[in-house]
Amino acid sequence: MTASPLIPVQAPAGSFFGWRVVGAAFALAVFAWGIGFYGPPIFLGVLHTTRDWPVPVISAAITAHFLCGAALVVRLATLHRRFGVMATTRAGAILTGLGALGWAIAPAPWLLFLAAPVSGAGWALSSGAALNAMVSPWFDRRRPAALSMAFNGASMGGIVFSPLWVALISGLGFPVAALLVGITAAGVAWVLAGRYLGRGPAEMGLRPDGDPAAPAHGPARPDRQALAPLVHPWRDRRCVTLAAAATLGLVAQIGLVAHLFSLLAPVLGDSSAGLTMGAATACAIGGRSLLGARLPPGADRRRVAAANVGMQALGSAVLLLAGGSVPWLLLGCGLFGLGLGNVTSLPPLIAQAEFRPADVARVVALVTATSQAGYAFAPALFGLLRQDGTGGAALFAAAAAIQLAAAAVVLLGRQPRRSGRTGSSGPL
Known part of the structure; x- marks a missing residue:
């Protein structure tokens, strides 16, 4: 789809669309870290206590979860170029939910190693490198503040989801809790990605940080090229x-x-x-x-x-x-x-x-x-x-x-x- 040419304008204070992208990234980080990072330690305790599965086996599956994520995240920039940040983020949320459900319904410990690549793929598509890709096109000078705000969603994910997982699993059981969290995460990500990650600043006629168009003649900004x-x-x-x-x-x-x-x-x-x-x-x-x-x-x-x-x-x-x-x-x-x-x-x-x-x-x-x-x-x-x-x-x-x-x-x-x-x- 070709964007129609727009005239860049100075965004009024507080209305620059990039900050809305930061807010979306914050919310996505809450779910990404709450499920993909803070979830596995909770899963370990639940699976060991309720099913008497060996801790070393569950721990090995958690290691596999992160290693599978590491293997995929190397290709994240390529995936973003081919499919776009919006589609990749949606896929990451769906895989995250499916992976969590796989951990919850596995009938035997060895099946955790089939769930780990799915949950690890979801983690790779929605964690740190993904947040950077969402936010960075919108900010240059103010990127430190923007990334800090987005990454604070990761910490909030721990604050919210660590007790939430325990409460949901205790009240509903692990499979139902995982299904509920997974559907919520996928739904939130689908809406936020469609609303805020579908277009970059150039397609909206905007410049990083909400700056006005650069003057034809004047002092040039430092060129990182x-x-x-x-x-x-x-x-x-x-x-x-x-x-x-x-x-x-x-x-x-x-x-x-x-x-x-x-x-x-x-x-x-x-x-x-x-x-x-x-x-x-x-x-x-x-x-x-x-x-x-x-x-x-x-x-x-x-x-x-x-x-x-x-x-x-x-x-x-x-x-x-x-x-x-x-x-x-x-x-x-x-x-x-x-x-x-x-x-x-x-x-x-x-x-x-x-x-x-x-x-x-x-x-x-x-x-x-x-x-x-x-x-x-x-x-x-x-x-x-x-x-x-x-x-x-x-x-x-x-x-x-x-x-x-x-x-x-x-x-x-x-x-x-x-x-x-x-x-x-x-x-x-």
Whole structure:
């Protein structure tokens, strides 16, 4: 379908269509993370308790879920070019719902490995790289704030769906709960994608950030087309260090989150430990929102990312040294929580600053796939650390070490700045 030529105009304050896209992305993220990310840990507990299935088998199926998603997300940019963001997002929501239903109705543990590719495909088509593809065409200068708002839907998904899954499964049973959630997710995604993801800004006669048309003569904006092209991703220092840092940061984060409740509960009690986990998620929303609002346009985003995981490493160190001190445990959780959201939202912003616009979606997909493949094994790896008889000490120490490594790696990718922009690929 060919869009008719329109005259770009300055959007009145508060009416720029891009912010409506951000709102849609936020809502889609609530369902994507609520089902595809926060759902599997709930499924594990339910399947083990109600059907007496072995935890290692269910855990392996969860790992397969994330690995299948990682395998597909590499091709997400290609799928978006071929089918469009709207159709791909709708397909992702349908697959997410079908996958959750497959987990719920599986009559034997081995059948979880047939449900995992379906749920993993849905997760790939609707998670981080997908959110970036929805929002990025609409924003340039204000992309940090826009992506932060969209990714806050991921944190909200945990706040809403973790207790919602428990309540629905307890009241309706797992199969009915999964069917209800799946139908709702598919219906919401179908409507939102059709209304807000069917056209880009150029087709609506708009420019990124709602800017008026560029004057025929005047100062040019910095041109990211002058940046080095992405020819060989795994030989490009920018791409390799970004993917490695994101993977390390998420391995530490997912591994620690998976075990944090059970480590806090003996000291705080189950109820207070649950509230502390919720407060850490609230800190994630606050930290991401603050960064999105305050990140200066010319900031070195790799330094910001290093500071973010450095703050998390400090939180892990505080948890390591806290012992049974409740105030120190709460401080450690707060420091760790403040950086939770930025670990996922900063890589797309670094990619925006360092790569040509045509390469950004590909880089984000590669980084997302790599990190997802890594953190799929994090809960099991951190679980092994708890078997040394030291309680959570080895786990907290490992998290801090990995987070410091992530900070070092992301700084290794810094490039000489040219006219305020990063300009070379720095071959390995």
